[in-house]
Amino acid sequence: MPDRRERSLGDPVTFRRGPALQNRLFCSPMTTCQSHADGGMSDEELRWLGMRADGGFGLTMTSAAQVQEIGRGFPRQMAACSDVHLSGLAQLASVLRQAGTVSSLQLYHAGKRAVTSSGLSPVAPYADDEHRARALETGEVYRIVDDFVAAAVRAEKAGFDGVEIHGAHDYLLAQFFDGSRNHRADEFGGSFENRTRIHRLIIEGIRRSTRDDFQLGLRLSPDRRPGTLAETRLFAEQMMLSGEIDYLDMSLWNCFKMPEEDGFRHRPLVEWFAELPRGDCRLAVAGKINSAAIAYQCLELGVDFVAIGKSAILHHDFARSVIADPAFASVPLPVTRSYLATQGVGTAFADYLSTMWKSGLA
Ligand SMILES: Cc1cc2nc3c(=O)[nH]c(=O)nc-3n(C[C@H](O)[C@H](O)[C@H](O)COP(=O)(O)O)c2cc1C
16 A cells, blocks of 8 residues: 555545546535426536536535435435436536546435425335334335346436445434334344345446446435444444445544544544555545645545535536645635635525525525
């Protein structure tokens, strides 16, 4: 391994499968709520992601795309659940390819957190009164596995270089992972092995059904429930060493936050993942990386590439800027809507951001 202090954000990143990234910067998946009502591709979404690709990101990840109709977590979310979506996805893949970025479609199911229509209950590994969710039957879990695989095949047909499986943020796959709630009596609940079966079946299915160099990433996040950091590390290590995924994308919300769990409080979150053995799998981290300096700190800890969320909203060319200038830092909030418009943020996305960044939009 080269001296970590000599690593540059402008270095290429190679993978076991699929194309290399031109640099170590990755536009993190971000739901923008600006697809059409049926999840179809819109001009706003093409422009938003096209600008990130033009802005120099080595990898451009799409917004989370639902793999089942009942898996939609937000209105106007991108969808990959039917062939109806294929031509729009192909348009996006083509825009990204022409800009020279590696492209990936993020695949997800919201589970209990779905926004459903026609009085349908959301589905989850377990019944959940707060979300009016019903527990999935075993056969339905296998159907979800098939639908993740079908969406990945659609992404391949559309021309994407790969997909990322969204196993983070308490959406469906993370709901399966949750040992405090998932007490299912079938093969998808109870033990660690059973709670991670759905992830493994999806990954195996995608590997079987797509070409050999189709690039596959997995996103995980630790949450604050006791015991989850140790379990998340164990699963992260297993997956990285499995040879099945090409990169692990750890969504940490704040890479340098000290964990709250006993036994882990003395080192920042990023270090707990950067130190894991990973064979030839690559590791990315996300969470408050808003300057070249913080990105370099992650590289020095051994991370292979960094995912940029909010700073990629604020600067479509954040990647190019931090490579050119080691002192570059993102503008602070608040910003105006007209500033966001210059960065390719459409009206619907700005409306959504205004609910998230309560005082962030002037
Ligand atoms: C507007 C917005 C939408 C997001 N949507 C997604 C998503 O669709 N999928 C996902 O895995 N993470 C999503 N995230 C999380 C980001 O990918 C990223 O991990 C997180 O914002 C932390 O990085 P940051 O501090 O650089 O923003 C979203 C974040 C924001 C701000």
